[in-house]
Amino acid sequence: MRLVYLGPPGTFTEVAAGRAPGTAGAERVPVASVDAALNAVREGEADFAVVPIENSVEGGVTSTLDALGAGRPLSIRAEVLVPVTFVLAARPGTALADVRRVGSHPHALAQCRGWVAEHLPAALAVPALSTAAAAQVLGGAAGEAPYDAALCAEPAALAAGLEVLARDVADNAGAVTRFVVVGRPAAPPPPTGSDKTTVVASLAEDRSGALLELLEQFATRGINLTRIESRPQGTELGRYTFSIDCEGHVADPRVSEALMGLHRVCPRVRYLGSYPRADGLAPVPPPGTADADFTAARAWLADLLSGRPAT
Numbered sequence: 001m002r003l004v005y006l007g008p009p010g011t012f013t014e015v016a017a018g019r020a021p022g023t024a025g026a027e028r029v030p031v032a033s034v035d036a037a038l039n040a041v042r043e044g045e046a047d048f049a050v051v052p053i054e055n056s057v058e059g060g061v062t063s064t065l066d067a068l069g070a071g072r073p074l075s076i077r078a079e080v081l082v083p084v085t086f087v088l089a090a091r092p093g094t095a096l097a098d099v100r101r102v103g104s105h106p107h108a109l110a111q112c113r114g115w116v117a118e119h120l121p122a123a124l125a126v127p128a129l130s131t132a133a134a135a136q137v138l139g140g141a142a143g144e145a146p147y148d149a150a151l152c153a154e155p156a157a158l159a160a161g162l163e164v165l166a167r168d169v170a171d172n173a174g175a176v177t178r179f180v181v182v183g184r185p186a187a188p189p190p191p192t193g194s195d196k197t198t199v200v201a202s203l204a205e206d207r208s209g210a211l212l213e214l215l216e217q218f219a220t221r222g223i224n225l226t227r228i229e230s231r232p233q234g235t236e237l238g239r240y241t242f243s244i245d246c247e248g249h250v251a252d253p254r255v256s257e258a259l260m261g262l263h264r265v266c267p268r269v270r271y272l273g274s275y276p277r278a279d280g281l282a283p284v285p286p287p288g289t290a291d292a293d294f295t296a297a298r299a300w301l302a303d304l305l306s307g308r309p310a311t
């Protein structure tokens, strides 16, 4: 079994890959970008990809959301939560006052924006493909590097031969990043009672109430959303698709009814998978929306249709 992840070694994604459920014993191969990881799975060069999808401070990882929403379909099999802390690291001999450009993954730059603004007010933020890639580029560059310091995990800094200038430089202690394990389309694993379902849906037309209609499919079935993000369709200003995570599993009656509702009201729905929640939390449906309520309602309807006396 081959698993690719956003590398190089030392990324937070590597930590997530090491904890990915159902991948014990897999050969773990770093790749340069989220697109490269997902395409390796599409092409059959890897069985699974582990990629970041969401952060508790910065929200969705747009490169992942866009890559999952377009191109050949993929399927999310599991999620992994990893706490993230950053150091600011530089080549030996660099002082904090020498740092004019800071390189890292855009989510790391965003999560340390306040610290950098306070301690390095004149520094430029330079995006890199990952935190460990920023450390590697800085440590490996013979002469001029594209930045003077990198924001990364401490082991990545040390592996690249850098020195730590400051620890715990994130603005929010306790930030958590969510990663997903992605494979080629397959039947979902059985429901566990603590699951999430991910879909991408677009609106029928640009009119008032269209988004409300989409959301109603979940609300009327008592389904809580754990993430919703709009992403531009890229065709014209004002056209968006919605990337949504909801509580529950496609095999749960209330979730299956909500997805069928989406299929009725949205021109395009991409089902990306149902998988166990990493936090183990179970949904608390409002009265009348438990799966047993939906099952009982279907049985009642079956009675009506068969002519059996129904109450």
Ligand SMILES: O=C(O)C(=O)Cc1ccccc1
Pocket: 006, 010, 011, 012, 013, 014, 052, 055, 084, 105, 107, 108, 129, 130, 131, 132, 177
């Ligand atoms: O670059 C990394 O180390 C990643 O794994 C992506 C990332 C970047 C910032 C916060 C969490 C994950």
